[in-house]
Each structure stands twice: as structure tokens, then as C-alpha cells.
Amino acid sequence: MTLPLYVPPEQIIKDRADFAKRGVARGRPAVVVSAADGVLLAAANASRALKKLSEIYDRLAFAAVGKWSEFEALRVAGIRYADLRGYSYDRVDVTARGLAGAYAQSIAAAFTGDPKPLEVELAVAEVGPVQASDAVFHVRFDGSVSDELPWAVLGGARPAGRQAMAEGWRPGLSLAEAAGLARAALAEDGLSEDGHEVGLLRRNVPGRAFIRLGSLTAAQFEKPVAQG
Numbered sequence: 001m002t003l004p005l006y007v008p009p010e011q012i013i014k015d016r017a018d019f020a021k022r023g024v025a026r027g028r029p030a031v032v033v034s035a036a037d038g039v040l041l042a043a044a045n046a047s048r049a050l051k052k053l054s055e056i057y058d059r060l061a062f063a064a065v066g067k068w069s070e071f072e073a074l075r076v077a078g079i080r081y082a083d084l085r086g087y088s089y090d091r092v093d094v095t096a097r098g099l100a101g102a103y104a105q106s107i108a109a110a111f112t113g114d115p116k117p118l119e120v121e122l123a124v125a126e127v128g129p130v131q132a133s134d135a136v137f138h139v140r141f142d143g144s145v146s147d148e149l150p151w152a153v154l155g156g157a158r159p160a161g162r163q164a165m166a167e168g169w170r171p172g173l174s175l176a177e178a179a180g181l182a183r184a185a186l187a188e189d190g191l192s193e194d195g196h197e198v199g200l201l202r203r204n205v206p207g208r209a210f211i212r213l214g215s216l217t218a219a220q221f222e223k224p225v226a227q228g
Helices: 009-025 068-088 096-113 159-168 175-189 218-227
Strands: 030-035 038-044 053-057 060-066 120-126 135-139 151-154 196-202 210-213
Touching: 009 060, 030 060, 030 120, 030 175, 038 053, 038 060, 038 120, 038 175, 053 068, 053 196, 060 068, 060 151, 060 196, 068 096, 068 120, 096 120, 096 135, 120 151, 135 151, 151 159, 159 175
Parallel strands: none
Antiparallel strands: 030 038, 030 151, 038 196, 053 060, 060 120, 120 135, 196 210
16 A cells, blocks of 8 residues: 655645745735835736735725735735624724734734745835824735834845835825835835835725825825825
């Protein structure tokens, strides 16, 4: 009788992690940055139809890289989660922390139990009344979550872009300055400014805080903030 092939569990996990990492790294990068007047989201995206940034709820937004069909399904599930929780309890009970936890559970379950792990990396952002209350949760392909930074760089961004973000961010950063950091993090992708998808969670506006912007130029941020 032929014995079944034995593969150590740690080797299985390593192989699945390597597969997911390669899939995420092939995706064009995205960034999320907390600034004085809101939370900026930007992504290198040549498509006008397949969005990588999205509003989730009143003060929440979503950024993703990787396989579009997989993170789009997660985006829709996140909207349903937020709507159900807001309806069942209260709108203020819908938080980035809760949504990031739900995403982490789904992604971790796929990483360990599905035939193929999800090739996705997500960020969930929440804008607060002051910058210190902003939240940026970074959810990786294995379901691990981090929130230690007021910014996140996702996907295939080069180390120089991450370093520029780490060295350039400071409390009270203006939106124009945040856009400059985002450009630096996305600079090596090779797309023009028209190839950037940009969104903004505006601070202290009634109702829905998320709006879409045309580009990462500094002039884009004057009018939206004035409207808030």
C-alpha cells in the first residue's frame, strides 16, 4: 500500500503565505494617510471602472490591493456588515475596529481552510472628530491586523515609498502634504497623476464623510475641505 505524502504543517503555511504574498505584490500599491482635515486614500489604478477605494459607512472607507474579484467580494460583505450593525444597534457602533476584525476572521479562515488563500491586502480607515481619534487598520493576506501607525502602505510599493511615508508623516499634516507623501509612496509605479484613484474622509462633516477626488495634486484639496 502506498503511504500518503506527508507535508509538515509549517511547510504548508509557508507555501500558502508565499503564494498570497506574490499575488499581493503583483498588485499596484495603495496608501492611507491620516491628516489634519481628514484621512486621505490613494491607489495606483489605471482602470476607471474597477475601483480599489470605497466608502463603507458614514465615517469609514476601504482600500485594497490584490485580486479584484476577491477584495470586491470582501468590500460588499463589509458594507452589509456595517448596514446590519448600524440598523440593529446605532450608527456610532459601526467602527473600523469592528469591520477590520470581521475582515480578519474571513481572510484568516480562507488562509487556513480554503483550497487557495485570498490574494488580498486591505486597509480600513475611520475619520474621527480630531486627528488623534482617526483609525487605520491594516489587514494582511493571512488575517493578521495592525493599527500601530496613522498610515498604511499596501501592495507592491517599493521600500523607498514606505520609507518616505515613515519619515515624512507627522501630527497635523495638511492634506496637501499628505498628498505629497502619497505621491512619493506611489511614485515608482509609473502611472501619471490621471492613473491615481483618490478618496477623502472629511473631518467633522454631517452624514457621509467620503468623497472622491480627481488626482493627488494639492489644488484638489482646497475645495472639498471648504465644503466641509
